[in-house]
Structure formats: structure tokens, C-alpha cells
Amino acid sequence: MTAVQLAHRAEGVLRTFNEAGVLAAADVHVALRLQRLGGETSDSVLLATALAVRAVRMGSVCVELQGMSEVTVEEPDRDIAALPWPDVDDVVAALQRSPLVIGSSTGPLRPLRLVETDEGELLYLDRYFRQEQTIRHVLDERARSRPKVDLAELSGGLSAYFRDADDPSQPSQAPDRQRIAAALATTQWTTILAGGPGTGKTHAVARILALLLRQHGPGLRIGLAAPTGKAAAQLQEAVSSQADILGLPSGLTAMTLHRLLGWKPGSASRFRHNAANRLPYDVVVVDETSMVPLTMMCRLLEAIRPDARLLLVGDPDQLASVEAGAVLADLVARPAVGVESAVLTSVVEADLTAADDPKEAALSAAERDRLRDGVIRLSRGRRFGGAIADLAVAVREARTDEVMRLLASSSSAVSLHPPDDLDALRDDVVRSAAAVTAAAEAGDVAAALDEMERHRLLCAHREGPYGVAHWAHQATAWIGAATGHPLERMRWYPGQPLLVTVNDYESKIFNGDTGVIVKGRDGSLLAAFPRAGNPVLLHPTRLSALQTVYAMTIHRSQGSQYDTVSVLLPAQESSLLTRELLYTAITRARKHVRIIGTEEALRAGVGRQVLRASGLRRPVGNSVW
Numbered sequence: 001m002t003a004v005q006l007a008h009r010a011e012g013v014l015r016t017f018n019e020a021g022v023l024a025a026a027d028v029h030v031a032l033r034l035q036r037l038g039g040e041t042s043d044s045v046l047l048a049t050a051l052a053v054r055a056v057r058m059g060s061v062c063v064e065l066q067g068m069s070e071v072t073v074e075e076p077d078r079d080i081a082a083l084p085w086p087d088v089d090d091v092v093a094a095l096q097r098s099p100l101v102i103g104s105s106t107g108p109l110r111p112l113r114l115v116e117t118d119e120g121e122l123l124y125l126d127r128y129f130r131q132e133q134t135i136r137h138v139l140d141e142r143a144r145s146r147p148k149v150d151l152a153e154l155s156g157g158l159s160a161y162f163r164d165a166d167d168p169s170q171p172s173q174a175p176d177r178q179r180i181a182a183a184l185a186t187t188q189w190t191t192i193l194a195g196g197p198g199t200g201k202t203h204a205v206a207r208i209l210a211l212l213l214r215q216h217g218p219g220l221r222i223g224l225a226a227p228t229g230k231a232a233a234q235l236q237e238a239v240s241s242q243a244d245i246l247g248l249p250s251g252l253t254a255m256t257l258h259r260l261l262g263w264k265p266g267s268a269s270r271f272r273h274n275a276a277n278r279l280p281y282d283v284v285v286v287d288e289t290s291m292v293p294l295t296m297m298c299r300l301l302e303a304i305r306p307d308a309r310l311l312l313v314g315d316p317d318q319l320a321s322v323e324a325g326a327v328l329a330d331l332v333a334r335p336a337v338g339v340e341s342a343v344l345t346s347v348v349e350a351d352l353t354a355a356d357d358p359k360e361a362a363l364s365a366a367e368r369d370r371l372r373d374g375v376i377r378l379s380r381g382r383r384f385g386g387a388i389a390d391l392a393v394a395v396r397e398a399r400t401d402e403v404m405r406l407l408a409s410s411s412s413a414v415s416l417h418p419p420d421d422l423d424a425l426r427d428d429v430v431r432s433a434a435a436v437t438a439a440a441e442a443g444d445v446a447a448a449l450d451e452m453e454r455h456r457l458l459c460a461h462r463e464g465p466y467g468v469a470h471w472a473h474q475a476t477a478w479i480g481a482a483t484g485h486p487l488e489r490m491r492w493y494p495g496q497p498l499l500v501t502v503n504d505y506e507s508k509i510f511n512g513d514t515g516v517i518v519k520g521r522d523g524s525l526l527a528a529f530p531r532a533g534n535p536v537l538l539h540p541t542r543l544s545a546l547q548t549v550y551a552m553t554i555h556r557s558q559g560s561q562y563d564t565v566s567v568l569l570p571a572q573e574s575s576l577l578t579r580e581l582l583y584t585a586i587t588r589a590r591k592h593v594r595i596i597g598t599e600e601a602l603r604a605g606v607g608r609q610v611l612r613a614s615g616l617r618r619p620v621g622n623s624v625w
């Protein structure tokens with residue numbers, strides 16, 4: 001059990017909620033500070049303020065006051081409902097009078113914002129409300145006009161780039177959502193290209209760039225970015241690998257969003273590029289957008305020129321950023337506000353109206369509606385088919401019985417093991433370590449890196465009996481017992497799996513990169529990291545933050561895939577065990593996903609959703625105090 005950190009100065013209701021683990025010491029401190037500065041005396045307002053701070057800490061953008069008591073805490077046996085929750089109407093009334101709330105009649109300092117919606121009031125820290133408003137405003141402004149397009153050129157391009165995979169002499173069969181995505185991105189300023197792993201998002205992005213080059217010529221300035229260095233490197237590799245066949249410029253580089261926007265040392269949220277100094281690109285592509293938090297999305301949208309195309313790419317069903325906001329999921333789920341595009345309809349009418357095809361279902365009315373805002377979701381799996389994809393979809397759609405049925409089926413691609421059934425896991429850990437070590441000892445860098453992709457052990461937690469630390473230790477012990485060489489005492493050894501935890505721009509090695517120690521030609525030990533065609537080799541002491549990684553958190557594994565993934569489920573009460581977490585873990589596997597845990601834990605996970613409160617996905621026109 002984790003002891004709750006208590007705020008020393010907390011009294012009354014704040015103390016009670018702090019002791020119960022609902023509020024952290026930091027939430028209490030902020031609320032008390034604002035109370036002092038604003039001269040607020042109401043306990044209800046204090047509690048609501050602390051809950052608004054807590055909400056951001058937990059990844060939400062605001063608190064839904066009607067549901068403010070529906071919180072989960074780390075210690076599952078706490079009776080949260082029994083806490084002295086104030087009446088919601090009283091809280092709202094107190095907030096409307098509070099000097100801390102914008103629009104109230106009194107008070108010099110107004111850090112809070114109360115917003116009324118059809119589903120009840122939302123309480124924001126005003127800063128996040130303003131960021132949400134900026135995002136909404138910029139996107140709505142961008143949707144008011146459309147780029148000029150050479151339609152003949154566009155039709156020619158669509159027909160050239162979207163061919164039937166089995167018979168390239170023919171255009172692909174309608175409906176082809178990739179073709180719709182490409183037509184959208186050419187005919188609108190903003191496109192949101194959503195889809196699960198292997199649905200061909202990057203394939204479509206490369207073709208979209210080719211279409212835009214046909215429209216605008218080789219002078220088109222392209223900015224490629226992603227939230228992490230690793231994701232940026234992957235985007236660059238994926239686009240570069242298609243550059244030749246599509247005639248894209250060679251040497252296209254992708255960078256982190258921080259770098260794209262011009263990160264200023266010492267400022268976490270202010271960038272060189274902003275509304276007054278816009279980004280120089282004609283098209284900006286952001287990959288892995290699910291990991292982009294609200295503040296970063298706001299800064300990006302402020303900095304992008306109104307006449308630059310923006311392509312936001314990602315999987316809205318994956319775990320969101322650790323910071324506040326699940327912007328991609330919100331933008332995909334937002335009610336449509338844009339108007340239908342006759343140009344788009346004319347270019348891809350066959351795709352919009354086609355009936356079900358064996359490979360791809362017809363577009364639903366809801367999907368057609370979302371096209372008005374530039375939102376398209378790719379659904380046809382291009383990489384892995386069968387049971388893994390079915391399991392991922394069943395988890396995403398919370399069809400628990402179907403999840404259990406798939407795991408009980410005879411498929412060799414998915415399996416569920418009780419917590420004490422560890423033989424297959426141990427075999428995979430030992431076999432994969434032996435193969436990596438053999439290649440690393442032989443100095444075969446490519447083979448060592450390939451072998452690293454065969455199996456990955458994933459955990460929800462970092463600490464505790466279900467955590468990475470414990471299971472990495474267990475894996476090390478299994479490997480040591482199998483080889484007769486205990487690994488713990490060695491600093492560097494061939495076959496040692498590595499995880500980088502800090503960006504190193506000079507070496508182009510990024511937080512989240514994984515690699516392996518290999519023997520160099522002269523027998524010295526080097527850290528190897530995969531890069532398309534050309535692995536990076538460095539002396540391990542050149543990198544300041546390297547960990548040995550026999551197990552990894554599911555959060556960390558985002559953006560990577562492995563042949564076999566073993567997922568260790570925590571106890572069913574764990575608030576980390578959610579549908580998004582399971583979906584993310586399952587979709588890391590190419591050939592086999594092995595889930596280790598109880599059926600109860602799995603059912604609990606499928607049933608639990610990460611509810612990140614925000615106003616972005618609600619209809620506009622709410623009255624605001």
C-alpha cells in the first residue's frame with residue numbers, strides 16, 4: 001500500500017480528502033494558496049479548487065462537477081462514497097459567488113472558470129480552459145476556408161498512388177479510406193488521420209505528401225514531427241523508405257514537436273514559434289498525436305500558419321499523454337461543426353458511397369459526418385490480421401465476453417495464462433536473451449537488434465509485485481539460472497537490453513529508444529540502437545541515462561512492436577488497469593500476445609475506461625461565467 005502524503009497545513013474538508021487519498025499534498029497546497037490570495041472562505045470552493053488541480057494531475061483538463069465524487073484512489077478498499085462530499089448544487093452556487101472564479105462579482109484573482117454544459121457544470125483552472133478555447137477557435141477558423149486545388153492533378157494522383165495491393169494495374173477497390181484521407185488532406189487545411197496499428201497511416205501520409213508536391217511543386221516546405229524523439233525517428237524512417245517510389249525529396253527529416261516549435265531553455269511551454277512568429281512550413285505532419293497533451297497542441301495550433309496544411313496522425317484508442325488532455329481522442333469524438341465539401345465528394349464519390357467490400361466496410365453515416373471536420377479513421381488492418389486484431393477491437397469496444405472467447409479459442413496468436421502459469425514466459429525470456437547474447441557476442445549488430453524485437457515483457461506498474469522492477473529482477477534470475485552466469489553484478493555485457501531515459505540530441509538517441517550492448521570488432525562493448533539501414537553504435541558511457549530493460553511499462557512501449565508480447569496484469573483493483581492500457585499492450589504484438597493474470601483482472605480492465613474530462617468533445621455554445 002502506498003502511504004498518502006499529507007499536507008501539513010491541511011485542515012477540515014481538505015484534510016479529510018487528503019487523508020483518504022483523493023487529494024495529494026500538492027492539490028491541497030495549491031488550493032490553500034489560492035484561498036489566501038483570493039480571500040475565499042467557502043469549504044466547498046476549496047474542495048472544488050483542489051479537485052480541479054487534482055484533475056489536471058490525473059490527465060483531465062477540468063472537473064465534471066456532477067461526477068466529482070466518482071474518483072478512484074490507489075488504495076482500493078477506501079470507501080470514497082462515504083466521504084463528506086458537498087451537494088453539487090451548493091458547490092456550483094458557491095463557485096458562482098467566489099472571488100476565485102472568472103465572471104463572479106468580486107475578487108482580484110480569478111484562476112478558476114466555471115462552464116455550463118448540457119451535462120452539467122465543468123470547473124477548470126482557467127489556463128486550461130483558455131488552451132481548449134484556442135484549440136477550438138483555431139480549428140474552427142481553419143475549417144472556414146479551403147485550399148485551392150487542381151482537381152485534375154488530384155484525381156490523377158489519387159489514381160496513381162492508391163492501387164490494388166494484389167493487382168497494381170488496377171486502382172484499389174472502393175471504399176478505400178486511405179484514398180479518402182489523401183483527398184481530405186489535399187482539399188482541407190486540417191486533417192485528423194486516425195487508425196490502429198498497421199492500418200496504413202504512414203503509408204497514407206507518404207502518399208499525401210506526394211499529392212501535395214504534385215499540387216504545389218518541389219518548393220513545398222514539409223515539417224514532420226512527433227511528440228518523442230523515438231516516434232520522430234520512426235516517422236522519418238517510414239516516410240524516407242517510400243521516398244524513391246513516390247518521388248518525395250530525399251533527406252526529409254522529422255523532429256520532436258519541441259524542436260519544431262523552437263524550444264527555449266528554461267521555459268516549459270513557451271516556444272520561439274508562436275502566433276507572432278509562425279512556423280515556416282506549408283504542410284506539418286504530426287505522428288503519434290495521441291501522446292500530445294493539451295498545452296502542446298495549443299502551442300502547435302497557435303504557431304501554424306492559417307494557410308498551411310496540418311495532418312494530425314495517431315491512434316485515439318491508445319493511452320494518452322501523461323500530461324493533461326487526450327486531444328486526439330477528443331477531436332475524433334467531437335460533434336461535427338464543419339460543412340460538407342462538394343469538392344471532396346466529387347473526387348472520392350465512389351469511396352463515399354461504395355457498399356461493403358470483403359476487405360473494407362462501407363462508410364457509416366457517422367463516418368461521413370466526421371469528414372466535414374477532416375476526421376477519417378482507417379479501419380482495415382494491413383499488418384496483422386486475425387486474432388490479435390480481433391482481440392484489440394473487442395477490448396476497444398468493451399465486448400468482454402468476446403475478449404474471453406477469443407482468448408479461450410485455439411488461436412496460437414492470443415492466449416491467457418493464470419498468474420502462476422509462467423513456464424512459457426520463462427522460456428521466451430531465456431530463449432530471447434540467449435539469441436540476443438549469441439548475436440551480440442558475435443558482433444552481429446543487425447541480428448542482435450532483430451532478436452530484441454522477438455519478445456517483450458510488459459507491466460502496468462513500475463513498482464510492487466506486478467511492477468517492472470520486480471519482473472525485470474525475475475527475468476534476470478531466470479536468465480542467470482539458465483546460463484549459470486548471474487547478470488546482476490555486471491555493468492555492461494553483450495546482449496544487455498537497454499532503455500534510454502533522456503533525450504540526447506547530439507547522439508540522436510532519444511528517451512524511449514531501446515538498444516542492446518554488442519561486442520565491437522576490437523572486442524570493446526558498444527551500445528547499438530536501431531536506425532533504418534544503419535544502426536547507431538556508441539560507447540555506453542557516452543549516454544547519461546541508460547537502464548537495463550528486461551521488462552517495460554506499457555506506457556513506455558507505445559510506438560514499438562514485438563513478435564511476442566507478454567502482458568503481466570496487475571490485480572483487478574488497480575486503477576491503472578484500463579481498457580486503453582490493455583488495447584495499447586495488445587497492439588504492440590505482431591504474432592502472439594500472451595496475457596498473464598486472472599480472468600477477473602482482465603474483465604475489470606476491459607470494463608474500466610480512462611475518463612479524461614474535457615470540454616473539447618462537447619458541443620459549443622455553452623454559457624460561461
Ligand SMILES: Nc1ncnc2c1ncn2[C@@H]1O[C@H](COP(=O)(O)OP(=O)(O)OP(=O)(O)O)[C@@H](O)[C@H]1O
Pocket residue numbers: 165178195196197198199200201202203204382383
Ligand atoms: N494500401 C496499401 N497497400 C499495400 N500495403 C499497404 C497499404 N497500406 C499499408 N500497407 C502496408 O501495411 C503495413 C502497415 O502500414 P503502415 O506502417 O503505414 O501502418 P501504420 O498505421 O502507420 O502503423 P503504425 O501505427 O503501427 O506505425 C506496411 O508494411 C505498409 O507498407
